[in-house]
Amino acid sequence: MMKRTSIVQLFHGETVLFSSVLQIGDSQKINSRARVLAVQRQYELFFGNEGENIFPVFTKPIPKIQSDCRNISLQTLHQSPVISVRSIRIIAVSTAGVVHIGSTSTVDAEARIKHIRQLAPNSSEPSMGNTQTTPPMVKDEK
Amino acid sequence: MNYTVINRDVHVGDIHLIAVTSSAVFLIGDADVINLASAFDTPPESLIIGPFVPLIPGGGL
Numbered sequence: 779m780m781k782r783t784s785i786v787q788l789f790h791g792e793t794v795l796f797s798s799v800l801q802i803g804d805s806q807k808i809n810s811r812a813r814v815l816a817v818q819r820q821y822e823l824f825f826g827n828e829g830e831n832i833f834p835v836f837t838k839p840i841p842k843i844q845s846d847c848r849n850i851s852l853q854t855l856h857q858s859p860v861i862s863v864r865s866i867r868i869i870a871v872s873t874a875g876v877v878h879i880g881s882t883s884t885v886d887a888e889a890r891i892k893h894i895r896q897l898a899p900n901s902s903e904p905s906m907g908n909t910q911t912t913p914p915m916v917k918d919e920k
Numbered sequence: 921m922n923y924t925v926i927n928r929d930v931h932v933g934d935i936h937l938i939a940v941t942s943s944a945v946f947l948i949g950d951a952d953v954i955n956l957a958s959a960f961d962t963p964p965e966s967l968i969i970g971p972f973v974p975l976i977p978g979g980g981l
Contacts, residue, residue, distance in 0.1 A: 781950045782927065798940075810943065823972050835961035842955055853924045861948055863932040868940065875940040881950040887943035893962040897969045 781881030782856055788865040789879065798871040804880040812874035814891040820898045833892050840888065 781804065794800050797812045813836055817828075871877050874889040940946045942958040 784949045786948060804949070812943070819972055821972065833961070835959050838959070840957040840959060842957075845953060850921045850923055853922070855924070855926045857926055858929040861930045861932075863935060863948055865934045866937070866948075867935070868937045868946070870939045870941070871946075872939060872941040874943040876943075876945040876947070877940055878945065878947045878949060880948070882947070883952045885945055885947075885951060885954040885956070887945065887956045889941075889943035889958045891942065891958075891960045892966075893960070894966040894968065896972055897967070898972075899970050 780854075780856060782858075783860045784880050785860055785862040786866055786879050787863070790865070790867045791871065791877070792868070793870040793872070794877075795870070796873045798873065798875045799877070800871060801876070801878045801882075802880065805878070805882045806884070808876055808878070808882055808885045808887070810874040810876060810887045812889045812891075814873060814889070816891065816893045817896065818894070819896045835892050836890050 789802075791800060796814070797810055799808055799810055801808065815833070815836075866879075868877060873891070874887045876885060876887060878885075937946065942960070943956050944958075945954060945956060947954075
């Protein structure tokens with residue numbers, strides 16, 4: 779298939795991070811993957827070697843839709859050979875996100891995120907009643 | 921099945937995005953195949969109120 783030309787007058791991006799792609803120009807294949815284990819603890823504590831590939835969200839296969847083009851005859855007519863955009867402003871591209879100015883053939887992206895929050899035990903307060911952090915009853919060992 | 925697409929003039933003004941994230945795609949152009957997947961897991965068990973212990977291998981939280 780013939781691809782159109784993309785014209786962007788102004789592009790402004792602040793941040794591109796965590797296996798994201800900013801592609802200016804045509805490409806053939808884009809493959810981006812991100813696995814995130816986000817552990818938030820009420821106090822600064824880092825054990826280092828925890829949580830590597832033990833969670834099903836990182837290993838479970840995600841079923842893919844198989845596009846069956848055998849019975850479809852696709853015909854694309856580009857009456858105008860350009861796509862033009864005056865300006866693009868993006869604050870952030872993150873976690874296997876793709877920003878692509880230009881044409882491509884295949885894009886395949888996958889993000890797997892596990893989010894865990896650990897709070898200090900506090901028996902004097904009813905749980906989930908108050909999100910404000912208070913000093914812990916038990917001081918955790920460093 | 922016969923499927924015909926006619927691409928006429930496309931002129932876009934100003935695009936302002938906050939974020940493109942979790943395997944999302946923002947594309948100015950043409951593509952043949954786009955396959956995107958995102959899995960986000962934060963079950964009730966993922967809120968742990970208790971002593972700060974390392975996440976147990978094989979715990980499957």
